[in-house]
Amino acid sequence: MNFVDDRLDVISDEIDVFGSGVLGLTIKCAKCHSHKYDPIPQRDYYRLAAIFKGAYDEHDWLMPQHAGDGGKVMATRYLPYVMPGATPVQLMAEEGKREAFNRDLDREIGLVKAALEQKAEPIKKKLLDQKLAQLPPALHEDLRRMLVTPPDKRNELEKYLAEKFERILKIEPEELKRSEAGYKKEAEESERQIKLLEFRKLPEPRIRGLWDRGVPSPSYILRRGDPASFGRLVGPGVPSVLTDGKTPFEVQPPWPGSSKTGRRLALARWLIRPDHPLTSRVMVNRIWKHHFGTGIVKTLANFGNTGARPTHSELLDWLASEFVRQGWSIKSMHRLMMTSSTYRQNSTVTPVLEKMDPENLLLSRMPLKRMEAEVLNDTLLLISGRLDETPYGVPEPVLVRDDGLVTPIETEKGMRRSIYVAQRRTDTPTILENFDLPPMSPNCVERNVSTVAPQALHLMNNAMIHKLAEAFAGRVQKEAGADPENQIATAYWLALSRPPTDEEKKISLETLNRLRTEQAKQWLAKAKAEQKAEALPAGPKADVSPKLSAANTEPQEATSSALSKFCHTLMNSGAFLYID
Template sequence: MLKGGKSGPIIVPGKPDESLIIQKIRSGEMPPKKRMLEMGVKPITPSETERLARWIAQGVPEGNVAPDVATTEPDSLVSDKDRQFWAFQPPRPVVVPSVSHAAPVRNPIDAFVLAKLEEKGLTLSPEADRLTLIRRACFDLTGLPPEPDEVQSFLQDQDPRAYEKLIDRLLASPRYGERWGRYWLDVAGYADSEGGKLSADHPRPVAYRYRDYVIRSFNADKPYDRFLLEQIAGDELIDYENAPVITQEIMDSLIATGFLRLGPDSTSEREVNFVEDRLDVISDEIDVFSSGVLGLTIKCAKCHSHKYDPIPQRDYYRLAALFKGAYDEHDWLMPQHAGDGGKVMGTRYLPYVIPGATPVQLIIEEGKREALEQKAEPIKKKLLDQKLAQLPATLHEDLRRMLVTPPDKRNELEKYLAEKFEKILKIEPEELKRSDAGYKKEAEESERQVKLLEFRKLPEPKITALWDRGVPSPTYILRRGDPASFGRLVGPGVPSVLTDGKTPFEVQPPWPGSSKTGRRLALARWLIRQNHPLTARVMVNRIWQHHFGTGIVKTLANFGNTGARPTHPELLDWLASEFVRQGWSIKSMHRLMMTSSTYRQQSTVTPVLEKMDPENLLLSRMPLKRMEAEVLNDTLLLISGRLDETPYGVPEPVLVRDDGLVTPIETEKGMRRSIYVAQRRTDLPTILENFDLPPMSPNCVERNVSTVAPQALHLMNNAIIHRLAEAFAGRVKKEAGADPEKQVERAYWIAFSRPPTDEEKKIGLEALNRLKIEQAKQSLAETKEQKAEALPAGPKAGVDIKVSAPKAEPQEALSALSKVCHTLMNSAAFLYID
């Protein structure tokens, strides 16, 4: 700036009015408005101009630009005492406790739990029966109930290790990754749309590749340390730009970095692509990372030092600096807009180069649309005639003329009639569907094809990824989080409280000659150190929570001072150490937890347990758990025979209906598992939203479990639920035949994975018989009405219309069975897992 270019020096020290830079800014020539718009930078304010002028007037003094980083010197902001808090210390070596009554102890988990129980004079509850155990295990590991034949096979298996073999089979099922991948997608904040500050909620057409990566990783039991490495720094694990061949491993590592691109992001729109908007995106990703992986509320330190945990504001910005090579608010990849030639948007993605990733495009033939419109015409005419019949005949001709005249060409009379009658005479699409079953089927298929086209067409094979792009801009502490108020310069680093406070944070390029910073790779490697205080603890606590209902630390995303203390601290440390010892294997953790006697307990609450352990903090019994949203939806599809288990790929579209309901679109195969249904932030499928599927803003570390009226109303009244009940009844009839007793038994086996009790069978048979009679009576009444209408015109009083006595026909019997099946689908025994 002092040397200048063709126009000479742009700064004259001590003389701001003679400095070219001040002259250009004040005249409005600089910065160029077009360039500011392209870069998403707001114009310089008068106060900023005057601040620059004062700096020039002071002689352009140079400040100390050495970044604030961790050194070997004692940290003045975080003390050794702060580091003594239990969660900030590495897991301690733990001796498995001895217990007075060792008979129930199958593995060390039981010893830790039983030791606590014995302090209160309690012991483990009795073991649940096999019917309960197989249903519990299947839902826990696959999110679906066992089929009746699978239950029978398990009951007949006399091998002492029958239960252990069951666990192994479930862990090997492809359904396992779909179940447990969903948990991680909550942590990551996965959604199929951008979200953010705009109401448009633009779709993310290739986000699903990350979803598929997660499912495959869980199915393959990818070690958790590797799983984290790939998601945080997959682009820095290998020199993919110069690799002779792009392997599946390389592609997976790049797709995995989508973990850091899942948060709400409005910056695809230029209207909300300024520095503060970009900082919001970065803040959300730091929140996802810290809450999901570290179990800390680090986001609180963005504007000021954390109020309760020893996390100074400096450490928040050190952490932000680790992501700066890819997430740089001053070097942001811009969205594509008309006139960009498509080049800019491409820089927001990496190419997907695995063979077979050809975009899917479905073409709807225009001829089919025309045929559908032609079929609608006579139906519209019939409906219009019916509506006109309710109005004075003298208006009919004028009303018909009004309806076919374009609004801008109507005369005064037609405008008057339109204001009064057009709304009630308008034929809505739903009316057409209700009036003609054939038209309804074709119209819904057309709507489905439109949605499939909208979701499945991909402009080009690509992936949403994060990658370093060169030297990042400096990172400053932002006072009160204000992007225009710079504080100290900081370098990359991790929260000081999670270190010994005297070791610098080392960052090296990932390979010699690399242009990448290596910052995120250094972060990932620090995370997966065997003695890291939080990484293993947070993950095993999350696995424990999904199996036992509550985490050992109840606050899954807050291991800090304001979070809950562990109910079994020694058990948590032992599990964390065991997790690392077993190669960070998540499946090994399942096997360990689920084969314990603690997991196999009954859920019965006795008066003694209610008094001594009312909240089940001592794990004196297994909790009763309600199905999550996806489990409920998938189970309804499975028992009705309408579950399409096609894995992976483009998300299945949803239909936003005129009544506001959001429903998946059914195909000939049925509907796919919920994890494969498109989940836009603003249009969640209604059944999933009613049962607490969370909106991702930015993520969800623990779901709410509510009990509200819309849940019961949806299961009772929703048309899709009724169709599934009919399909369930059809399956029962196919498998059990026409014998009512066998039908009731089969329905219970399918819905509850057990036979009905004698009382349940009696009630079921009585209900089935009563419903058949009611259906027959209803059919009889309809038949009499139809015969009466068929008589010649004239007085009909006293005419004896004879019909056969009521007798249930096959269709009426099936209708009665569907009502029984619908009742089972609404029962607590169905919705809750024992």
């Protein structure tokens, strides 16, 4: 099998990601041939591919088995060191900590398995007796002895019986679950605990890295992009349209005597040259889009002839130069934009502004922007007090439920931020998928923002959202006490970062009182039904209604349920979902 074609596709994806993400240019179209009106010829495409060939060489690809075993296999060829300045003693100490941590988890797993096995023993005995009853009584004693004897210690008779009857007498886990409903529930819970404990185990120290591995194979222009049709030999270089045509692309080893090509280092240095502002323009345009919903150049990945013109070219140039002046600090650029008077505007549309700037191209008002999928998920967890803020570590597993929904698994502290949740193409958490989390194939230049029914249905009906609403209500009760006005104000501050207006406060109080009354009626009806079912004596002393009237309060369950529904409504509001 020839894997070169697949490897060239990987390199093509890398160039596509680099072009659209870093340069803001569409380069992929030059792979097969030059275009008459395109300033990037086919030659430049393969010169760029030659830069990456120091690490991505289709004829000298790193095999999977070389990458395994924690980097121990052929480590001298592929990994010059594990970590800067690490001594063997430090590495051994870290490895010892990892092994001790995993041993503790193995011990916990063993306890869970032992407890489940103990509960399964009487059920196994019952099922085994049923199966033995169908066989001749003379064999029962020998068969029981055979089943408890390890395979390597069985005598000839036991081996014969095992060959004939072991498969019939073997009791599968699913058979145990089918036989006892109570055991099935306990077994599934134990399996969930074991899965969580297994996932928490620390893996062998590995890194996913990319590095030059010596002199790469020659680079050729591929006619029509065909891997079997070689054209002219080319060297590493950058798109000629982005150079002055005089200064050559210089490639030097990273340090004297190094066997590395230095090609990617030369590319990195070229990207941040003072006379090459394209990189900084593309980056600040993306940051601007993140905050204001639309970039100064609307086509984020296309700064070329077919892309959109900048709406404020002088502003883009100033931001790009300021970005470089501040040491390419993304945090500083976020601070600069978010503390500007433009960002701090409200989104109110007035007749005057609508007439002067109908499309808001001049940013006469703050554009409404819905929270991204990860931000929405994290915010729901944050306001409910269920956000586990533990940083770093391995990805948290997801649970594929019987109804097809995919949810993150809850830890002792809650649920972790979306960035730490494991994401697979087939098992994307449902809330992230519904709110437009993009598939990275190979990358996402700009997210789609859709408004579809599953989004509203998820926030209204999903069990996890209702659970978070209950936690949100519990947090509000804890911080605000029993006063409804304080509860409403606290809920608004937590969810919207502002107090309610007078009109919102009035409507919220009416809603909360109505919900509390409805929930109290339901609670009383349920209590009466339970009393009737238990055949309690009737009469005024047995009725809970007089108790309620005498205390002049609703049951605690009704109050909590009403506040939970109010918090759930707030979580579904446009004011919560949109940044204005």
